[in-house]
Amino acid sequence: MKRKSLRVINVLMLGLSTVVSAAPPPKAMPVSPGQNFKGGYINVTAPNSDGWHLLQSSGLGMGFAKGGLDTDESFGAQIHMFKLSPTNTPEEFEILIKKSVEKDTELPRFSVQQASFTYSNERAYPCVRYHSLVQDNAPQGSKGPLLLEAQGLYCRHPIQRETGFAIIYSHRGEKQYAELHVEAENFIQNIQVPEK
Template sequence: MNRTRLFSVSVLILGLQGCAGTAQPQKFVSVSPSQKFEGGYINITAPNSDGWQLVQSPTGMSFGKAGPASNESFGAQVLGFKLAATNTPQEFEALIIKSAEKDADPSRFDVQQMSFKYSTERSYPCIRYRSVVQDNAPQGLKGPLLLESDGLYCRHPVRQETGFAIIFSHRGETLYETLRSEAESFIQGVQVPGK
């Protein structure tokens, strides 16, 4: 995997109060709940609630919005990356875990919970990912804050030298009660065309 920074991707979610370390200013565009973005590689549906904004990058799409509390934000991302070949589900899972561990920044994030599990929910290889970390230096917010992420990392079924990550997260002073159901809605709204 090409320095994919899977863990960093999942914890450096865009919030409306600050982007995660980009050199150029990002342009946010408001999106409608469940707005569709279709393409040849992947089809993406925006989160199904009000207030989301979109920023596109060469590696994917990121949605962000402020939460009801002043120190709270939500993120939803779909990112593509190069992916080395693997022969078994175990090798694929190990590749994702190795990349996540390699790119974790222990000076910023204290991992409280993290899990990876191979999933057969789609017709191509995927890994379910969940984490709760303490973000000691949140961009644009007063910390430390809890950052909880729920995601799915998959090998693309057609362009198998690539993969994509679907990640939904919440950053705030407390855990977000409905994270799991909102994350699942977003994850299911991202599909490979025809698969």
């Protein structure tokens, strides 16, 4: 299975979070809250609330989305797999993730307001916690700029160590969403590498 680079995947994540409207695309498949999708590389669980649709599923990952209460409000939940360069220390891994993500968000469309990267010991393999708040200056289907806030976890796969995966939960709207952290954490914790 060919995996794309971390740089390409992060651009896909930003793109997926910005195409959702109150009406899902025609090919989107509704999913049940907490629906499981087991795999050999990673086990995915859909977000645990109503209204989500599966937008895409491939060897590169899965993307879920739903509209919000406001016309310009949308939510995204994504899992992406990608190639990952070797690193020797937690600091090197954090820097690798930070540089790759920052390089992708240097687009005229996005103005970064906040971004944080923190190495995490929460799993038995290297991970970096990620949070960002950017202004989307040209959101599709909207008359003006919107805020795109994302929380995620970037990890090196414990078995296929030349690869990694990102778990990202995001909200786009005119203002920040108060429940983002709680919902993002629930989604992140329900995405796990299968036990061997």
